[in-house]
Amino acid sequence: MTYDVVVIGGGPSGLMAAITAGQSGANTLLIEKGKKLGRKLAISGGGRCNVTNVLPDKELIEHIPGNGKFLYSAFSHFNNYSIIDYFESLGVELKEEDKGRMFPVNDKAMTVVNKLVELLDVYQIDTSLQTKVDAIHYGDTHHTIILENGNKIDTTSVVIAVGGKSVPHTGSEGQGYAWAKKAGHTITELYPTEVPMTSNAPFIKAQTLQGISLRDVAITALKPNGKPIKTHRWDVLFTHEGISGPAALRLSQYVVKALKRHNVDEITVSIDCFPDINEDQLVQQLLDASKEVPNKSIKHAWKPFMQERVLTFLLEQADLDEYTTYHHLEKKKVLQLAYLMKHFSFAVNGTLSIEKAFITGGGVSLKEIVPNQMASKIMDRLFFCGEILDIHGYTGGFNITAAFSTGHVAGMNAAYIALENR
Template identity: 50%
Template sequence: MDADVIVIGAGTSGMMAAISAAKHGAKTILIEKNKKVGKKLLLTGGGRCNVTNNREPEDIIKHIPGNGKFLYSAFSQFNNYDIMTFFEEQGVHLKEEDHGRMFPVTDRSKTIVNALWETIQQLPIQVFTGTTVKKILAEEKNIQGVILDTNERLLAPCVIISTGGKTYPQTGSTGDGYRFAKKLGHTVTPLFATESPLLSSEDFIQEKRLQGLALQDVALSVLQPATGKKAVTHNMDLLFTHFGLSGPAALRCSAHVQHLLDSHPQVTMELDALPKQTVSQTNQQLLQLQQEQGKKSVKNGWRHVLPERYLLFLLEQADIKEDMPLQTLSHQMIEQFSRLVHQFQFTVYKTWPIERSFVTGGGISLKEITPQSMESKLVQGLFFTGEVLDINGYTGGFNITAAFVTGYVAGKHASDIASYYHF
């Protein structure tokens, strides 16, 4: 036998799976089809690597809307605090930013990849890079090993599939894990783009009126097509682009938008630029400014209410000239503008395709996976981790946390199973 555990894919969950398996006593092989490990991990967090989130584990699971509850057992074995401890013990100091996001103090993803790689090199892990797995070997629902693209056979009683989803295929995430799983009898639920930028054909988007404008701590809502009621709302930052919307608020809304677009040609969104106050409070604020600075132009008198570029845009939408004296505005005009600040609506017609999105929704059906171990219920010795599973979370360190957690748990339990073969 060549090894106890074979891990396919040296991304976030795969490297952690190999480390966990080896630390628990397994002779481990890690196979990566790229020439270097952690290719997609280098891109995360804008190249800074949002490595986890500093919230209570229960709250982390709430931020994984795609089957996060499946992870309760795994989190009881290894959680976000354990991830932080792991990196601190490797000499990687982390810092906390807004919304609990944790980054290396170096602000470089390479720091995280290097820490994982250095740990791998210190453990009994044999690494094959630039190597593709052609087939997983199984006999009578028991794992036997793998066949490489060179037709070489590597034998082991446990195989962990950590091949990622279908986002960023240039990093190697081309859906290999789904193909392996189907051949071994597993179900793959429909795949869809999530944590994806939103596309809009509104005139102000097509004319690039707001391109590059970032708004902080706004509330972006998806409205129900039938009722106009808010289906979901996210309070985060928002970025206007040349094609539509991006930034955390848009990305978090995207999965819901995607589901509605399956049955509707477009979806209406609503933007509240000042979610910490009501329409009435904004109206009173603007009336007060009118009383105090009535001789000033609207642009100058209200310039501290909103970022200037967005203020001027909304004034135009309300048909209010920016150089009008504040004192010439009627109460009705101010009230209508106040509503626009909190209830600006527009439509989106598409999300980016799955290949250009941040996270793959859907994946290996969790009905066929044991939550305590990440082992297949169908094939003994077969494990799945990370994005290949039907689990998806919001941006902000939640997906990478799920990847590290499932990787650790799969590695630990694969090592335990492999140890039976030593007797």
């Protein structure tokens, strides 16, 4: 069998690459080793599919801390607003939620997946599911895909879109790195990003706060000398192993890098539960709230400030009896409580494995990729898109935006080169 373009990997970037290649007039095959296409899309955004984010380009790039600037060229061809127009033109209505996140109006990821799969038929793109690629043999005029069953497929252009090593049950097991290396590419060090952090802190081990979410807090990773590395503001969730939630996930990559850079076993993180006010203001608010109900316990008076289990825990840390009333309240202990509420600090010792991360950091070195084509600088008619590249963003639609954008550019250029060589 011979094709103009073969795309390996049926995730968001691979689907977009195949559709764009087919739409451009190339005879295209999409190979996926799993039973279904778009498995990572189907589980993204909690099964609702966070298709993109409406932040302007500059802010969008800032939310892709892993080499986001590389995407300026790709975004000039197909950016977040292109993605919105694309899906709405297909009849998939989108809505904006907090922090610029865009979801299908019906909150169903499968609406997005099914629409993309429909387009494969529209553009007469062949698909081969449950098909494992064993190797790629690169040639001067064509490349040969060797399947696990021994079959061979010749193609003018190859697009590798197999993802990284995260969420392996969706098919991303890192197999693409070997094919990239065979073509002469460098793979930068791989590490987990957007991943829950682990901690041996006694209250974590005791599961004291397990299942509790702190809303709209600021969490900071600190260097061993106490200076801040990075702060993120959003929600933090306490787990039986450590912390998760969007703010913690975003911070995780900085913790991974700091543990290695400083060659330490632990990094301190500090949570500010009241990021909009300073300590003096918080002390005053606590005192005022207690003064309003002077005969009731401080625990009762301060219940509106935070979840009860967290409040109880911090009262203990501040050596404050929860049954104390305003009449017997020591101001120095209120000062201590306010400090703890603004600096809820504990050590984290790492993260869950790269397989349990949402996104893989590292990948095919961008120094070896043409940014406005997603083409290899080393091997003719070889293209990369999506998470296999050394690009990663925060959760919130940024990684899918990068996947769709790089997929579109890779598919378009793979088709262009193939048709030119017919």
